[in-house]
Amino acid sequence: MKKGLSETCYKFFVNLSNPTRLAALEKLMKKPMSVTELADSLGQEQSMISHNLKPLLECNFVYIERQGKKRIYSANQETVGALFKAVENHANKYCPTGGKCLIREN
Amino acid sequence: MKKGLSETCYKFFVNLSNPTRLAALEKLMKKPMSVTELADSLGQEQSMISHNLKPLLECNFVYIERQGKKRIYSANQETVGALFKAVENHANKYCPTGGKCLIREN
DNA sequence: CCTTTTTATGAATTATTCTTCATATGTATT
DNA sequence: AATACATATGAAGAATAATTCATAAAAAGG
Numbered sequence: 001m002k003k004g005l006s007e008t009c010y011k012f013f014v015n016l017s018n019p020t021r022l023a024a025l026e027k028l029m030k031k032p033m034s035v036t037e038l039a040d041s042l043g044q045e046q047s048m049i050s051h052n053l054k055p056l057l058e059c060n061f062v063y064i065e066r067q068g069k070k071r072i073y074s075a076n077q078e079t080v081g082a083l084f085k086a087v088e089n090h091a092n093k094y095c096p097t098g099g100k101c102l103i104r105e106n
Numbered sequence: 107m108k109k110g111l112s113e114t115c116y117k118f119f120v121n122l123s124n125p126t127r128l129a130a131l132e133k134l135m136k137k138p139m140s141v142t143e144l145a146d147s148l149g150q151e152q153s154m155i156s157h158n159l160k161p162l163l164e165c166n167f168v169y170i171e172r173q174g175k176k177r178i179y180s181a182n183q184e185t186v187g188a189l190f191k192a193v194e195n196h197a198n199k200y201c202p203t204g205g206k207c208l209i210r211e212n
Numbered sequence: 213c214c215t216t217t218t219t220a221t222g223a224a225t226t227a228t229t230c231t232t233c234a235t236a237t238g239t240a241t242t
Numbered sequence: 243a244a245t246a247c248a249t250a251t252g253a254a255g256a257a258t259a260a261t262t263c264a265t266a267a268a269a270a271g272g
Contacts, residue, residue: 120229124229124230126230126231151231151232151233153231153232153233153234154230154231154232157230157231158230172239174239174240175238175239175240176239
């Protein structure tokens, strides 16, 4: 398959195509949090959050900062903001259901 | 898990997290094409392209138009353009490798 | 230096998604 | 209506990714 811009998009979107990671990003957009805080606020196990933060960090969708024994994660506002805005715009303009059809059913 | 904006993003990004679909979108951004044309230009089988166009169509990332026995697909320039731009911007500003780290290795 | 707290990692199972092949459906042409 | 061309669909096996559990590693405080 020909290499092009779309090649650069692959891991980018794979990274975003997961409900846990998306939910984490949404939370972190509102305020920076530790892993435990994030796990609690999402009702998920700590190890799951850790596993999912890893690829987000590698792609710089989130940043990390040490604070004692905690690690405070924060979102890359520019990138994540732009993406969420693009989705919102698409949902409003191009989804017959205004975005409801995009929500996963389970 | 709490429902929020990120829920709306799920299928959206799942849809984009596939190399065939991304390559198809990139091609269609340049010019509208039939399924066979697209398959040829991507070096993929027709049925694979058909399978992959389906979810893109359902989410209105692409449009379809009949022309004789052919079906001409075209891209939603606004949405896909915004996304590609967001990726490009992120790759330039936030990838240590300028985006190379985002390309899948195989 | 032992204990507690916090986070990360590995490995195994489970779940999801892709890909392919065969075939069906649809459309035009003769 | 028979044929050829174009596209879609279904189902099955193959490939990937997610989830969980157990445990390791890092950091701070006593």
